[in-house]
Each structure stands twice: as structure tokens, then as C-alpha cells.
Amino acid sequence: MIKEYYTLTRLQMEQVDKTKTLVIVPLGAVEQHGNQAPLGTDTLIAGEMVKRIRAKLQEDEEFLKKDVNVLTFPVIPVGYSVEHQNFCGSVTFKPETYYHVLYDICDGLGRHGFKNIVFLICHGGNRALAEVVSRQARQDLGVKVFLVASGAFSSPRVKATVSPGNEMDFHGGEMETAMVMAIDESLVDLETSAPGHHRYTRKGKKLSFGGSVALPWMGEDFVTEEDLPIGIGGDPKGATAEKGEIILDESANEAAQGIIEIAEII
Ligand SMILES: [Zn+2]
16 A cells, blocks of 8 residues: 555554554755745655655555555655755744654654654755654654655766756755756746855855765855855756656655665565
8 A cells, every 4th residue: 555644544544554554754844945946845846756756656566565555644844944044934943843843753653553664855954853863763662764865866867967067056956946847837937046156265265065074054155156145056047847857757766766675674
């Protein structure tokens, strides 16, 4: 059985064998995605991803043989987005609030006997707290919480969609904008788009976000050519719905593959 969690009645839910059921909880966000893409970009993508993951699993004969149920939970629309809080429209849970939101969902599912949950990470900023909840829920509740990434951004098929020269495309850039366009083109206004670059420090150096030294980024670290905060990485202007369709399809392939891997071990 592969269904949306909240479409089942209480009596139907009572019949579900919880020990062989995976509950996928998609984690979205309401935060700025540049001038051109909607505040709900991550939440829209999360809703689309679970729909596509369900469809991919329905078609996968190997998965259907595994005798594992999948129930997809409604998207949690708000996440931990403090890095975008100073941009108009962004709304974030405080870390302690978000921790409890995720923990309480695991607790609720665990009380009914579910043993396996997947957090589908549709906003990178949610990952750190999702990891903490995963460990704590396993210790306290005996529930395994797997983390599955929702964007196949390092897949060659996805990378090939990025326009030449747009090398540092990530948050709110061409790929994410294209994904929204594939869902609903009317929600994107490319006319207003502007590229975002790393802000330079007073010493003329770029802030570094990788390697053995890390500084978790804030939206203001990304600026326009005029040095104004724009909060996105990369240049959205080459985004198209066709590119978005490829990215969504490949991302759903990867995520569905992750679900199949989990189904093999539970
Ligand atoms: Zn996003």
C-alpha cells in the first residue's frame, strides 16, 4: 500500500501493519527565494516530490514485492529558516520549536506502533535539527528516523541543466526556480531576477562555507552586483519548466531509490 497518510480512516489505519510501514514526512519551509521565486518554493517542491515518489514506487515492481507500505505525511510547511529571517516574508520556527514539532510527530507516530519514519529534507537548513531529532527519537522512542535528501543536485543529469557560467547555483538559483516553474510557471517572475554572489569580507576575501572550517551561511552573505543582499546563490535567469521537469524527475528517482534501500532493511 502506498498512500497519503491523512486519507486513511481510523478503522483503515487500525488495519495497517505498522511494523512494515514507512511514514515519509516531507519538511518544507516558508522563506525568501530571491526576487523571482515564491516564498513557498521548498514547500511546493516537497508536495510535488512526495507525489512523484509515490508514483515511482507504484511503478516499481521490485519495490512492490518487498511487502512494505509507504504512507506520506502532509508537508510540514514551515521549517528552520533563520538564515532568511531578515528578508521580507520569511517565517521560521525557533530551533527549540522546530525540534519539538519534529519530535512530537515522531512521538505521535511511535505511539501508534510505527517504527520507521523518513524525514524528506526539502530545505537544507532543516537538516541539522532533523538529525538531532533522529538520534533522540531513536533513543527515547525506539523509532528509526531516516533522512532522505529531496534534491539530486549533484547528479550529472541535473548538473547538465545549469546554464554555462552559472557555477555556484544553489539556494534560490536556476535549479530551484526551474523546479517551481515545472510545478506552476505562473508563480515565477523571471523578469525581476538578479544573480546572487558571495559577499566579500572587508579583506576582500570570500566567506568560506566548506572544508574543515565551516561558517553556516546567512542570506545576507549573498549579494547582487551592486552589493545589495539578495539571499540567493547563482543566476536564475536561465530557468525553464523543461529543466525543472528533469530536476524533479531525477530527484524523485534518487529519493525513491533511497526509500527502496530503506525498505530492504526494515
Ligand atoms: Zn529552497
